[in-house]
Amino acid sequence: METRGTWEAEAAVKREYRTQELAEAAGIPVRTLRFYRERKLLPPPRREGRIAWYDDQHLARLRTIAALLERGHTLGGIAELTAAFEKGRDVGQLGELLGMGWSDETPVRLTPEALADHFEGEVTPENLAAALDLGYLAPDGEEIVHVSRRLLDVSSALVREGVPLAAVLETGRRVREHADALAALFTELISGHLGEEAVTRLRPLAKSVVEAELTSAMERLHQRRGPAAPRPPQTPSS
Structure with missing residues (x-):
């Protein structure tokens, strides 16, 4: 308990840097740091x-x-891009959402026309706002960055099957809440017993548990519901 309290106290102390120190920590010249500040790329x-x-x-x-x-x-x-994320996200999350750091996701650059083609006319202002709020999309000049090739492929496949894009995005929001809770659960489990440095190394184990449990849960739900009723035959239009 005492060790944990000491760690929390140390983590609460915010480290600060002078201009030269920050430039050295980032591996850039001081003049570049000042240029970024003038361009308002830094707060x-x-x-x-x-x-x-x-x-x-x-x-x-x-x-x-x-x-x-x-x-x-x-x-x-x-x-x-940073301005878009700062409206609703901590800037430290930007790299993670763009597929950097330890994420396995690959971002995709799209023109607005290509994005519309993926979702068959359902790219409405409301859906765009929801996707931006979730962090799925971010503007980059005249193009748009989708943060995950896998999420783009899955969501566009659901829309092609007939699921409204608004419903897909709302489900994504709810999945995000559960995913955050699962991430916190596994991080606490691993870091609490093995330390923070083990979280990255053992991340594949957590992913395997979640995939196995989700598969089992969907199978149990399918068995409780029973076989799906067949769709009525389509009547040829006259």
Whole structure:
């Protein structure tokens, strides 16, 4: 208990950096850091007289910018992308949602026309707003980034089968809530017994448990409901 309290107390202390220290931690020149600040790619630092103090959120932003530049994004596109996510998300999540870090997801770049083709006319302003709020989509210049090839393929397949896109997005929102709870459960289990460093290493085990339990749950539900009633034959139109 004492160890846990000490760890929590240390975690609550926010680390701060001067300009030179932040640039060194991010691996960039000071002039690049100042350029990003002038372009409003970084939030303003805390001021103490003439000294600018940055924190770990600024460092996370700089690392995200570097990763996006490596993927071919422009600075203008990055500015739009971060602005979109800052409306409802912590900036530290941006890299994860774009398939960086430890995520297995592959982001997809689409034109608005290609996105509309995927969803057969259901890309309405309401559905776009819901997808942006979930973090599935983000603008990047004249294109749109979908954060997951798998989620894009699954959602477009459901729409082609006749499920309304609005219902798919609402289900995605509810699944997100359960996924967050499962992630917290497994993280607490692993970190509580083995330490934080083991969470990344043992992540595939957690995924296997969730997949196996979901398969079993759907099978049990199918058995309780019984076989589905056959659809009535289609009558040829006259």
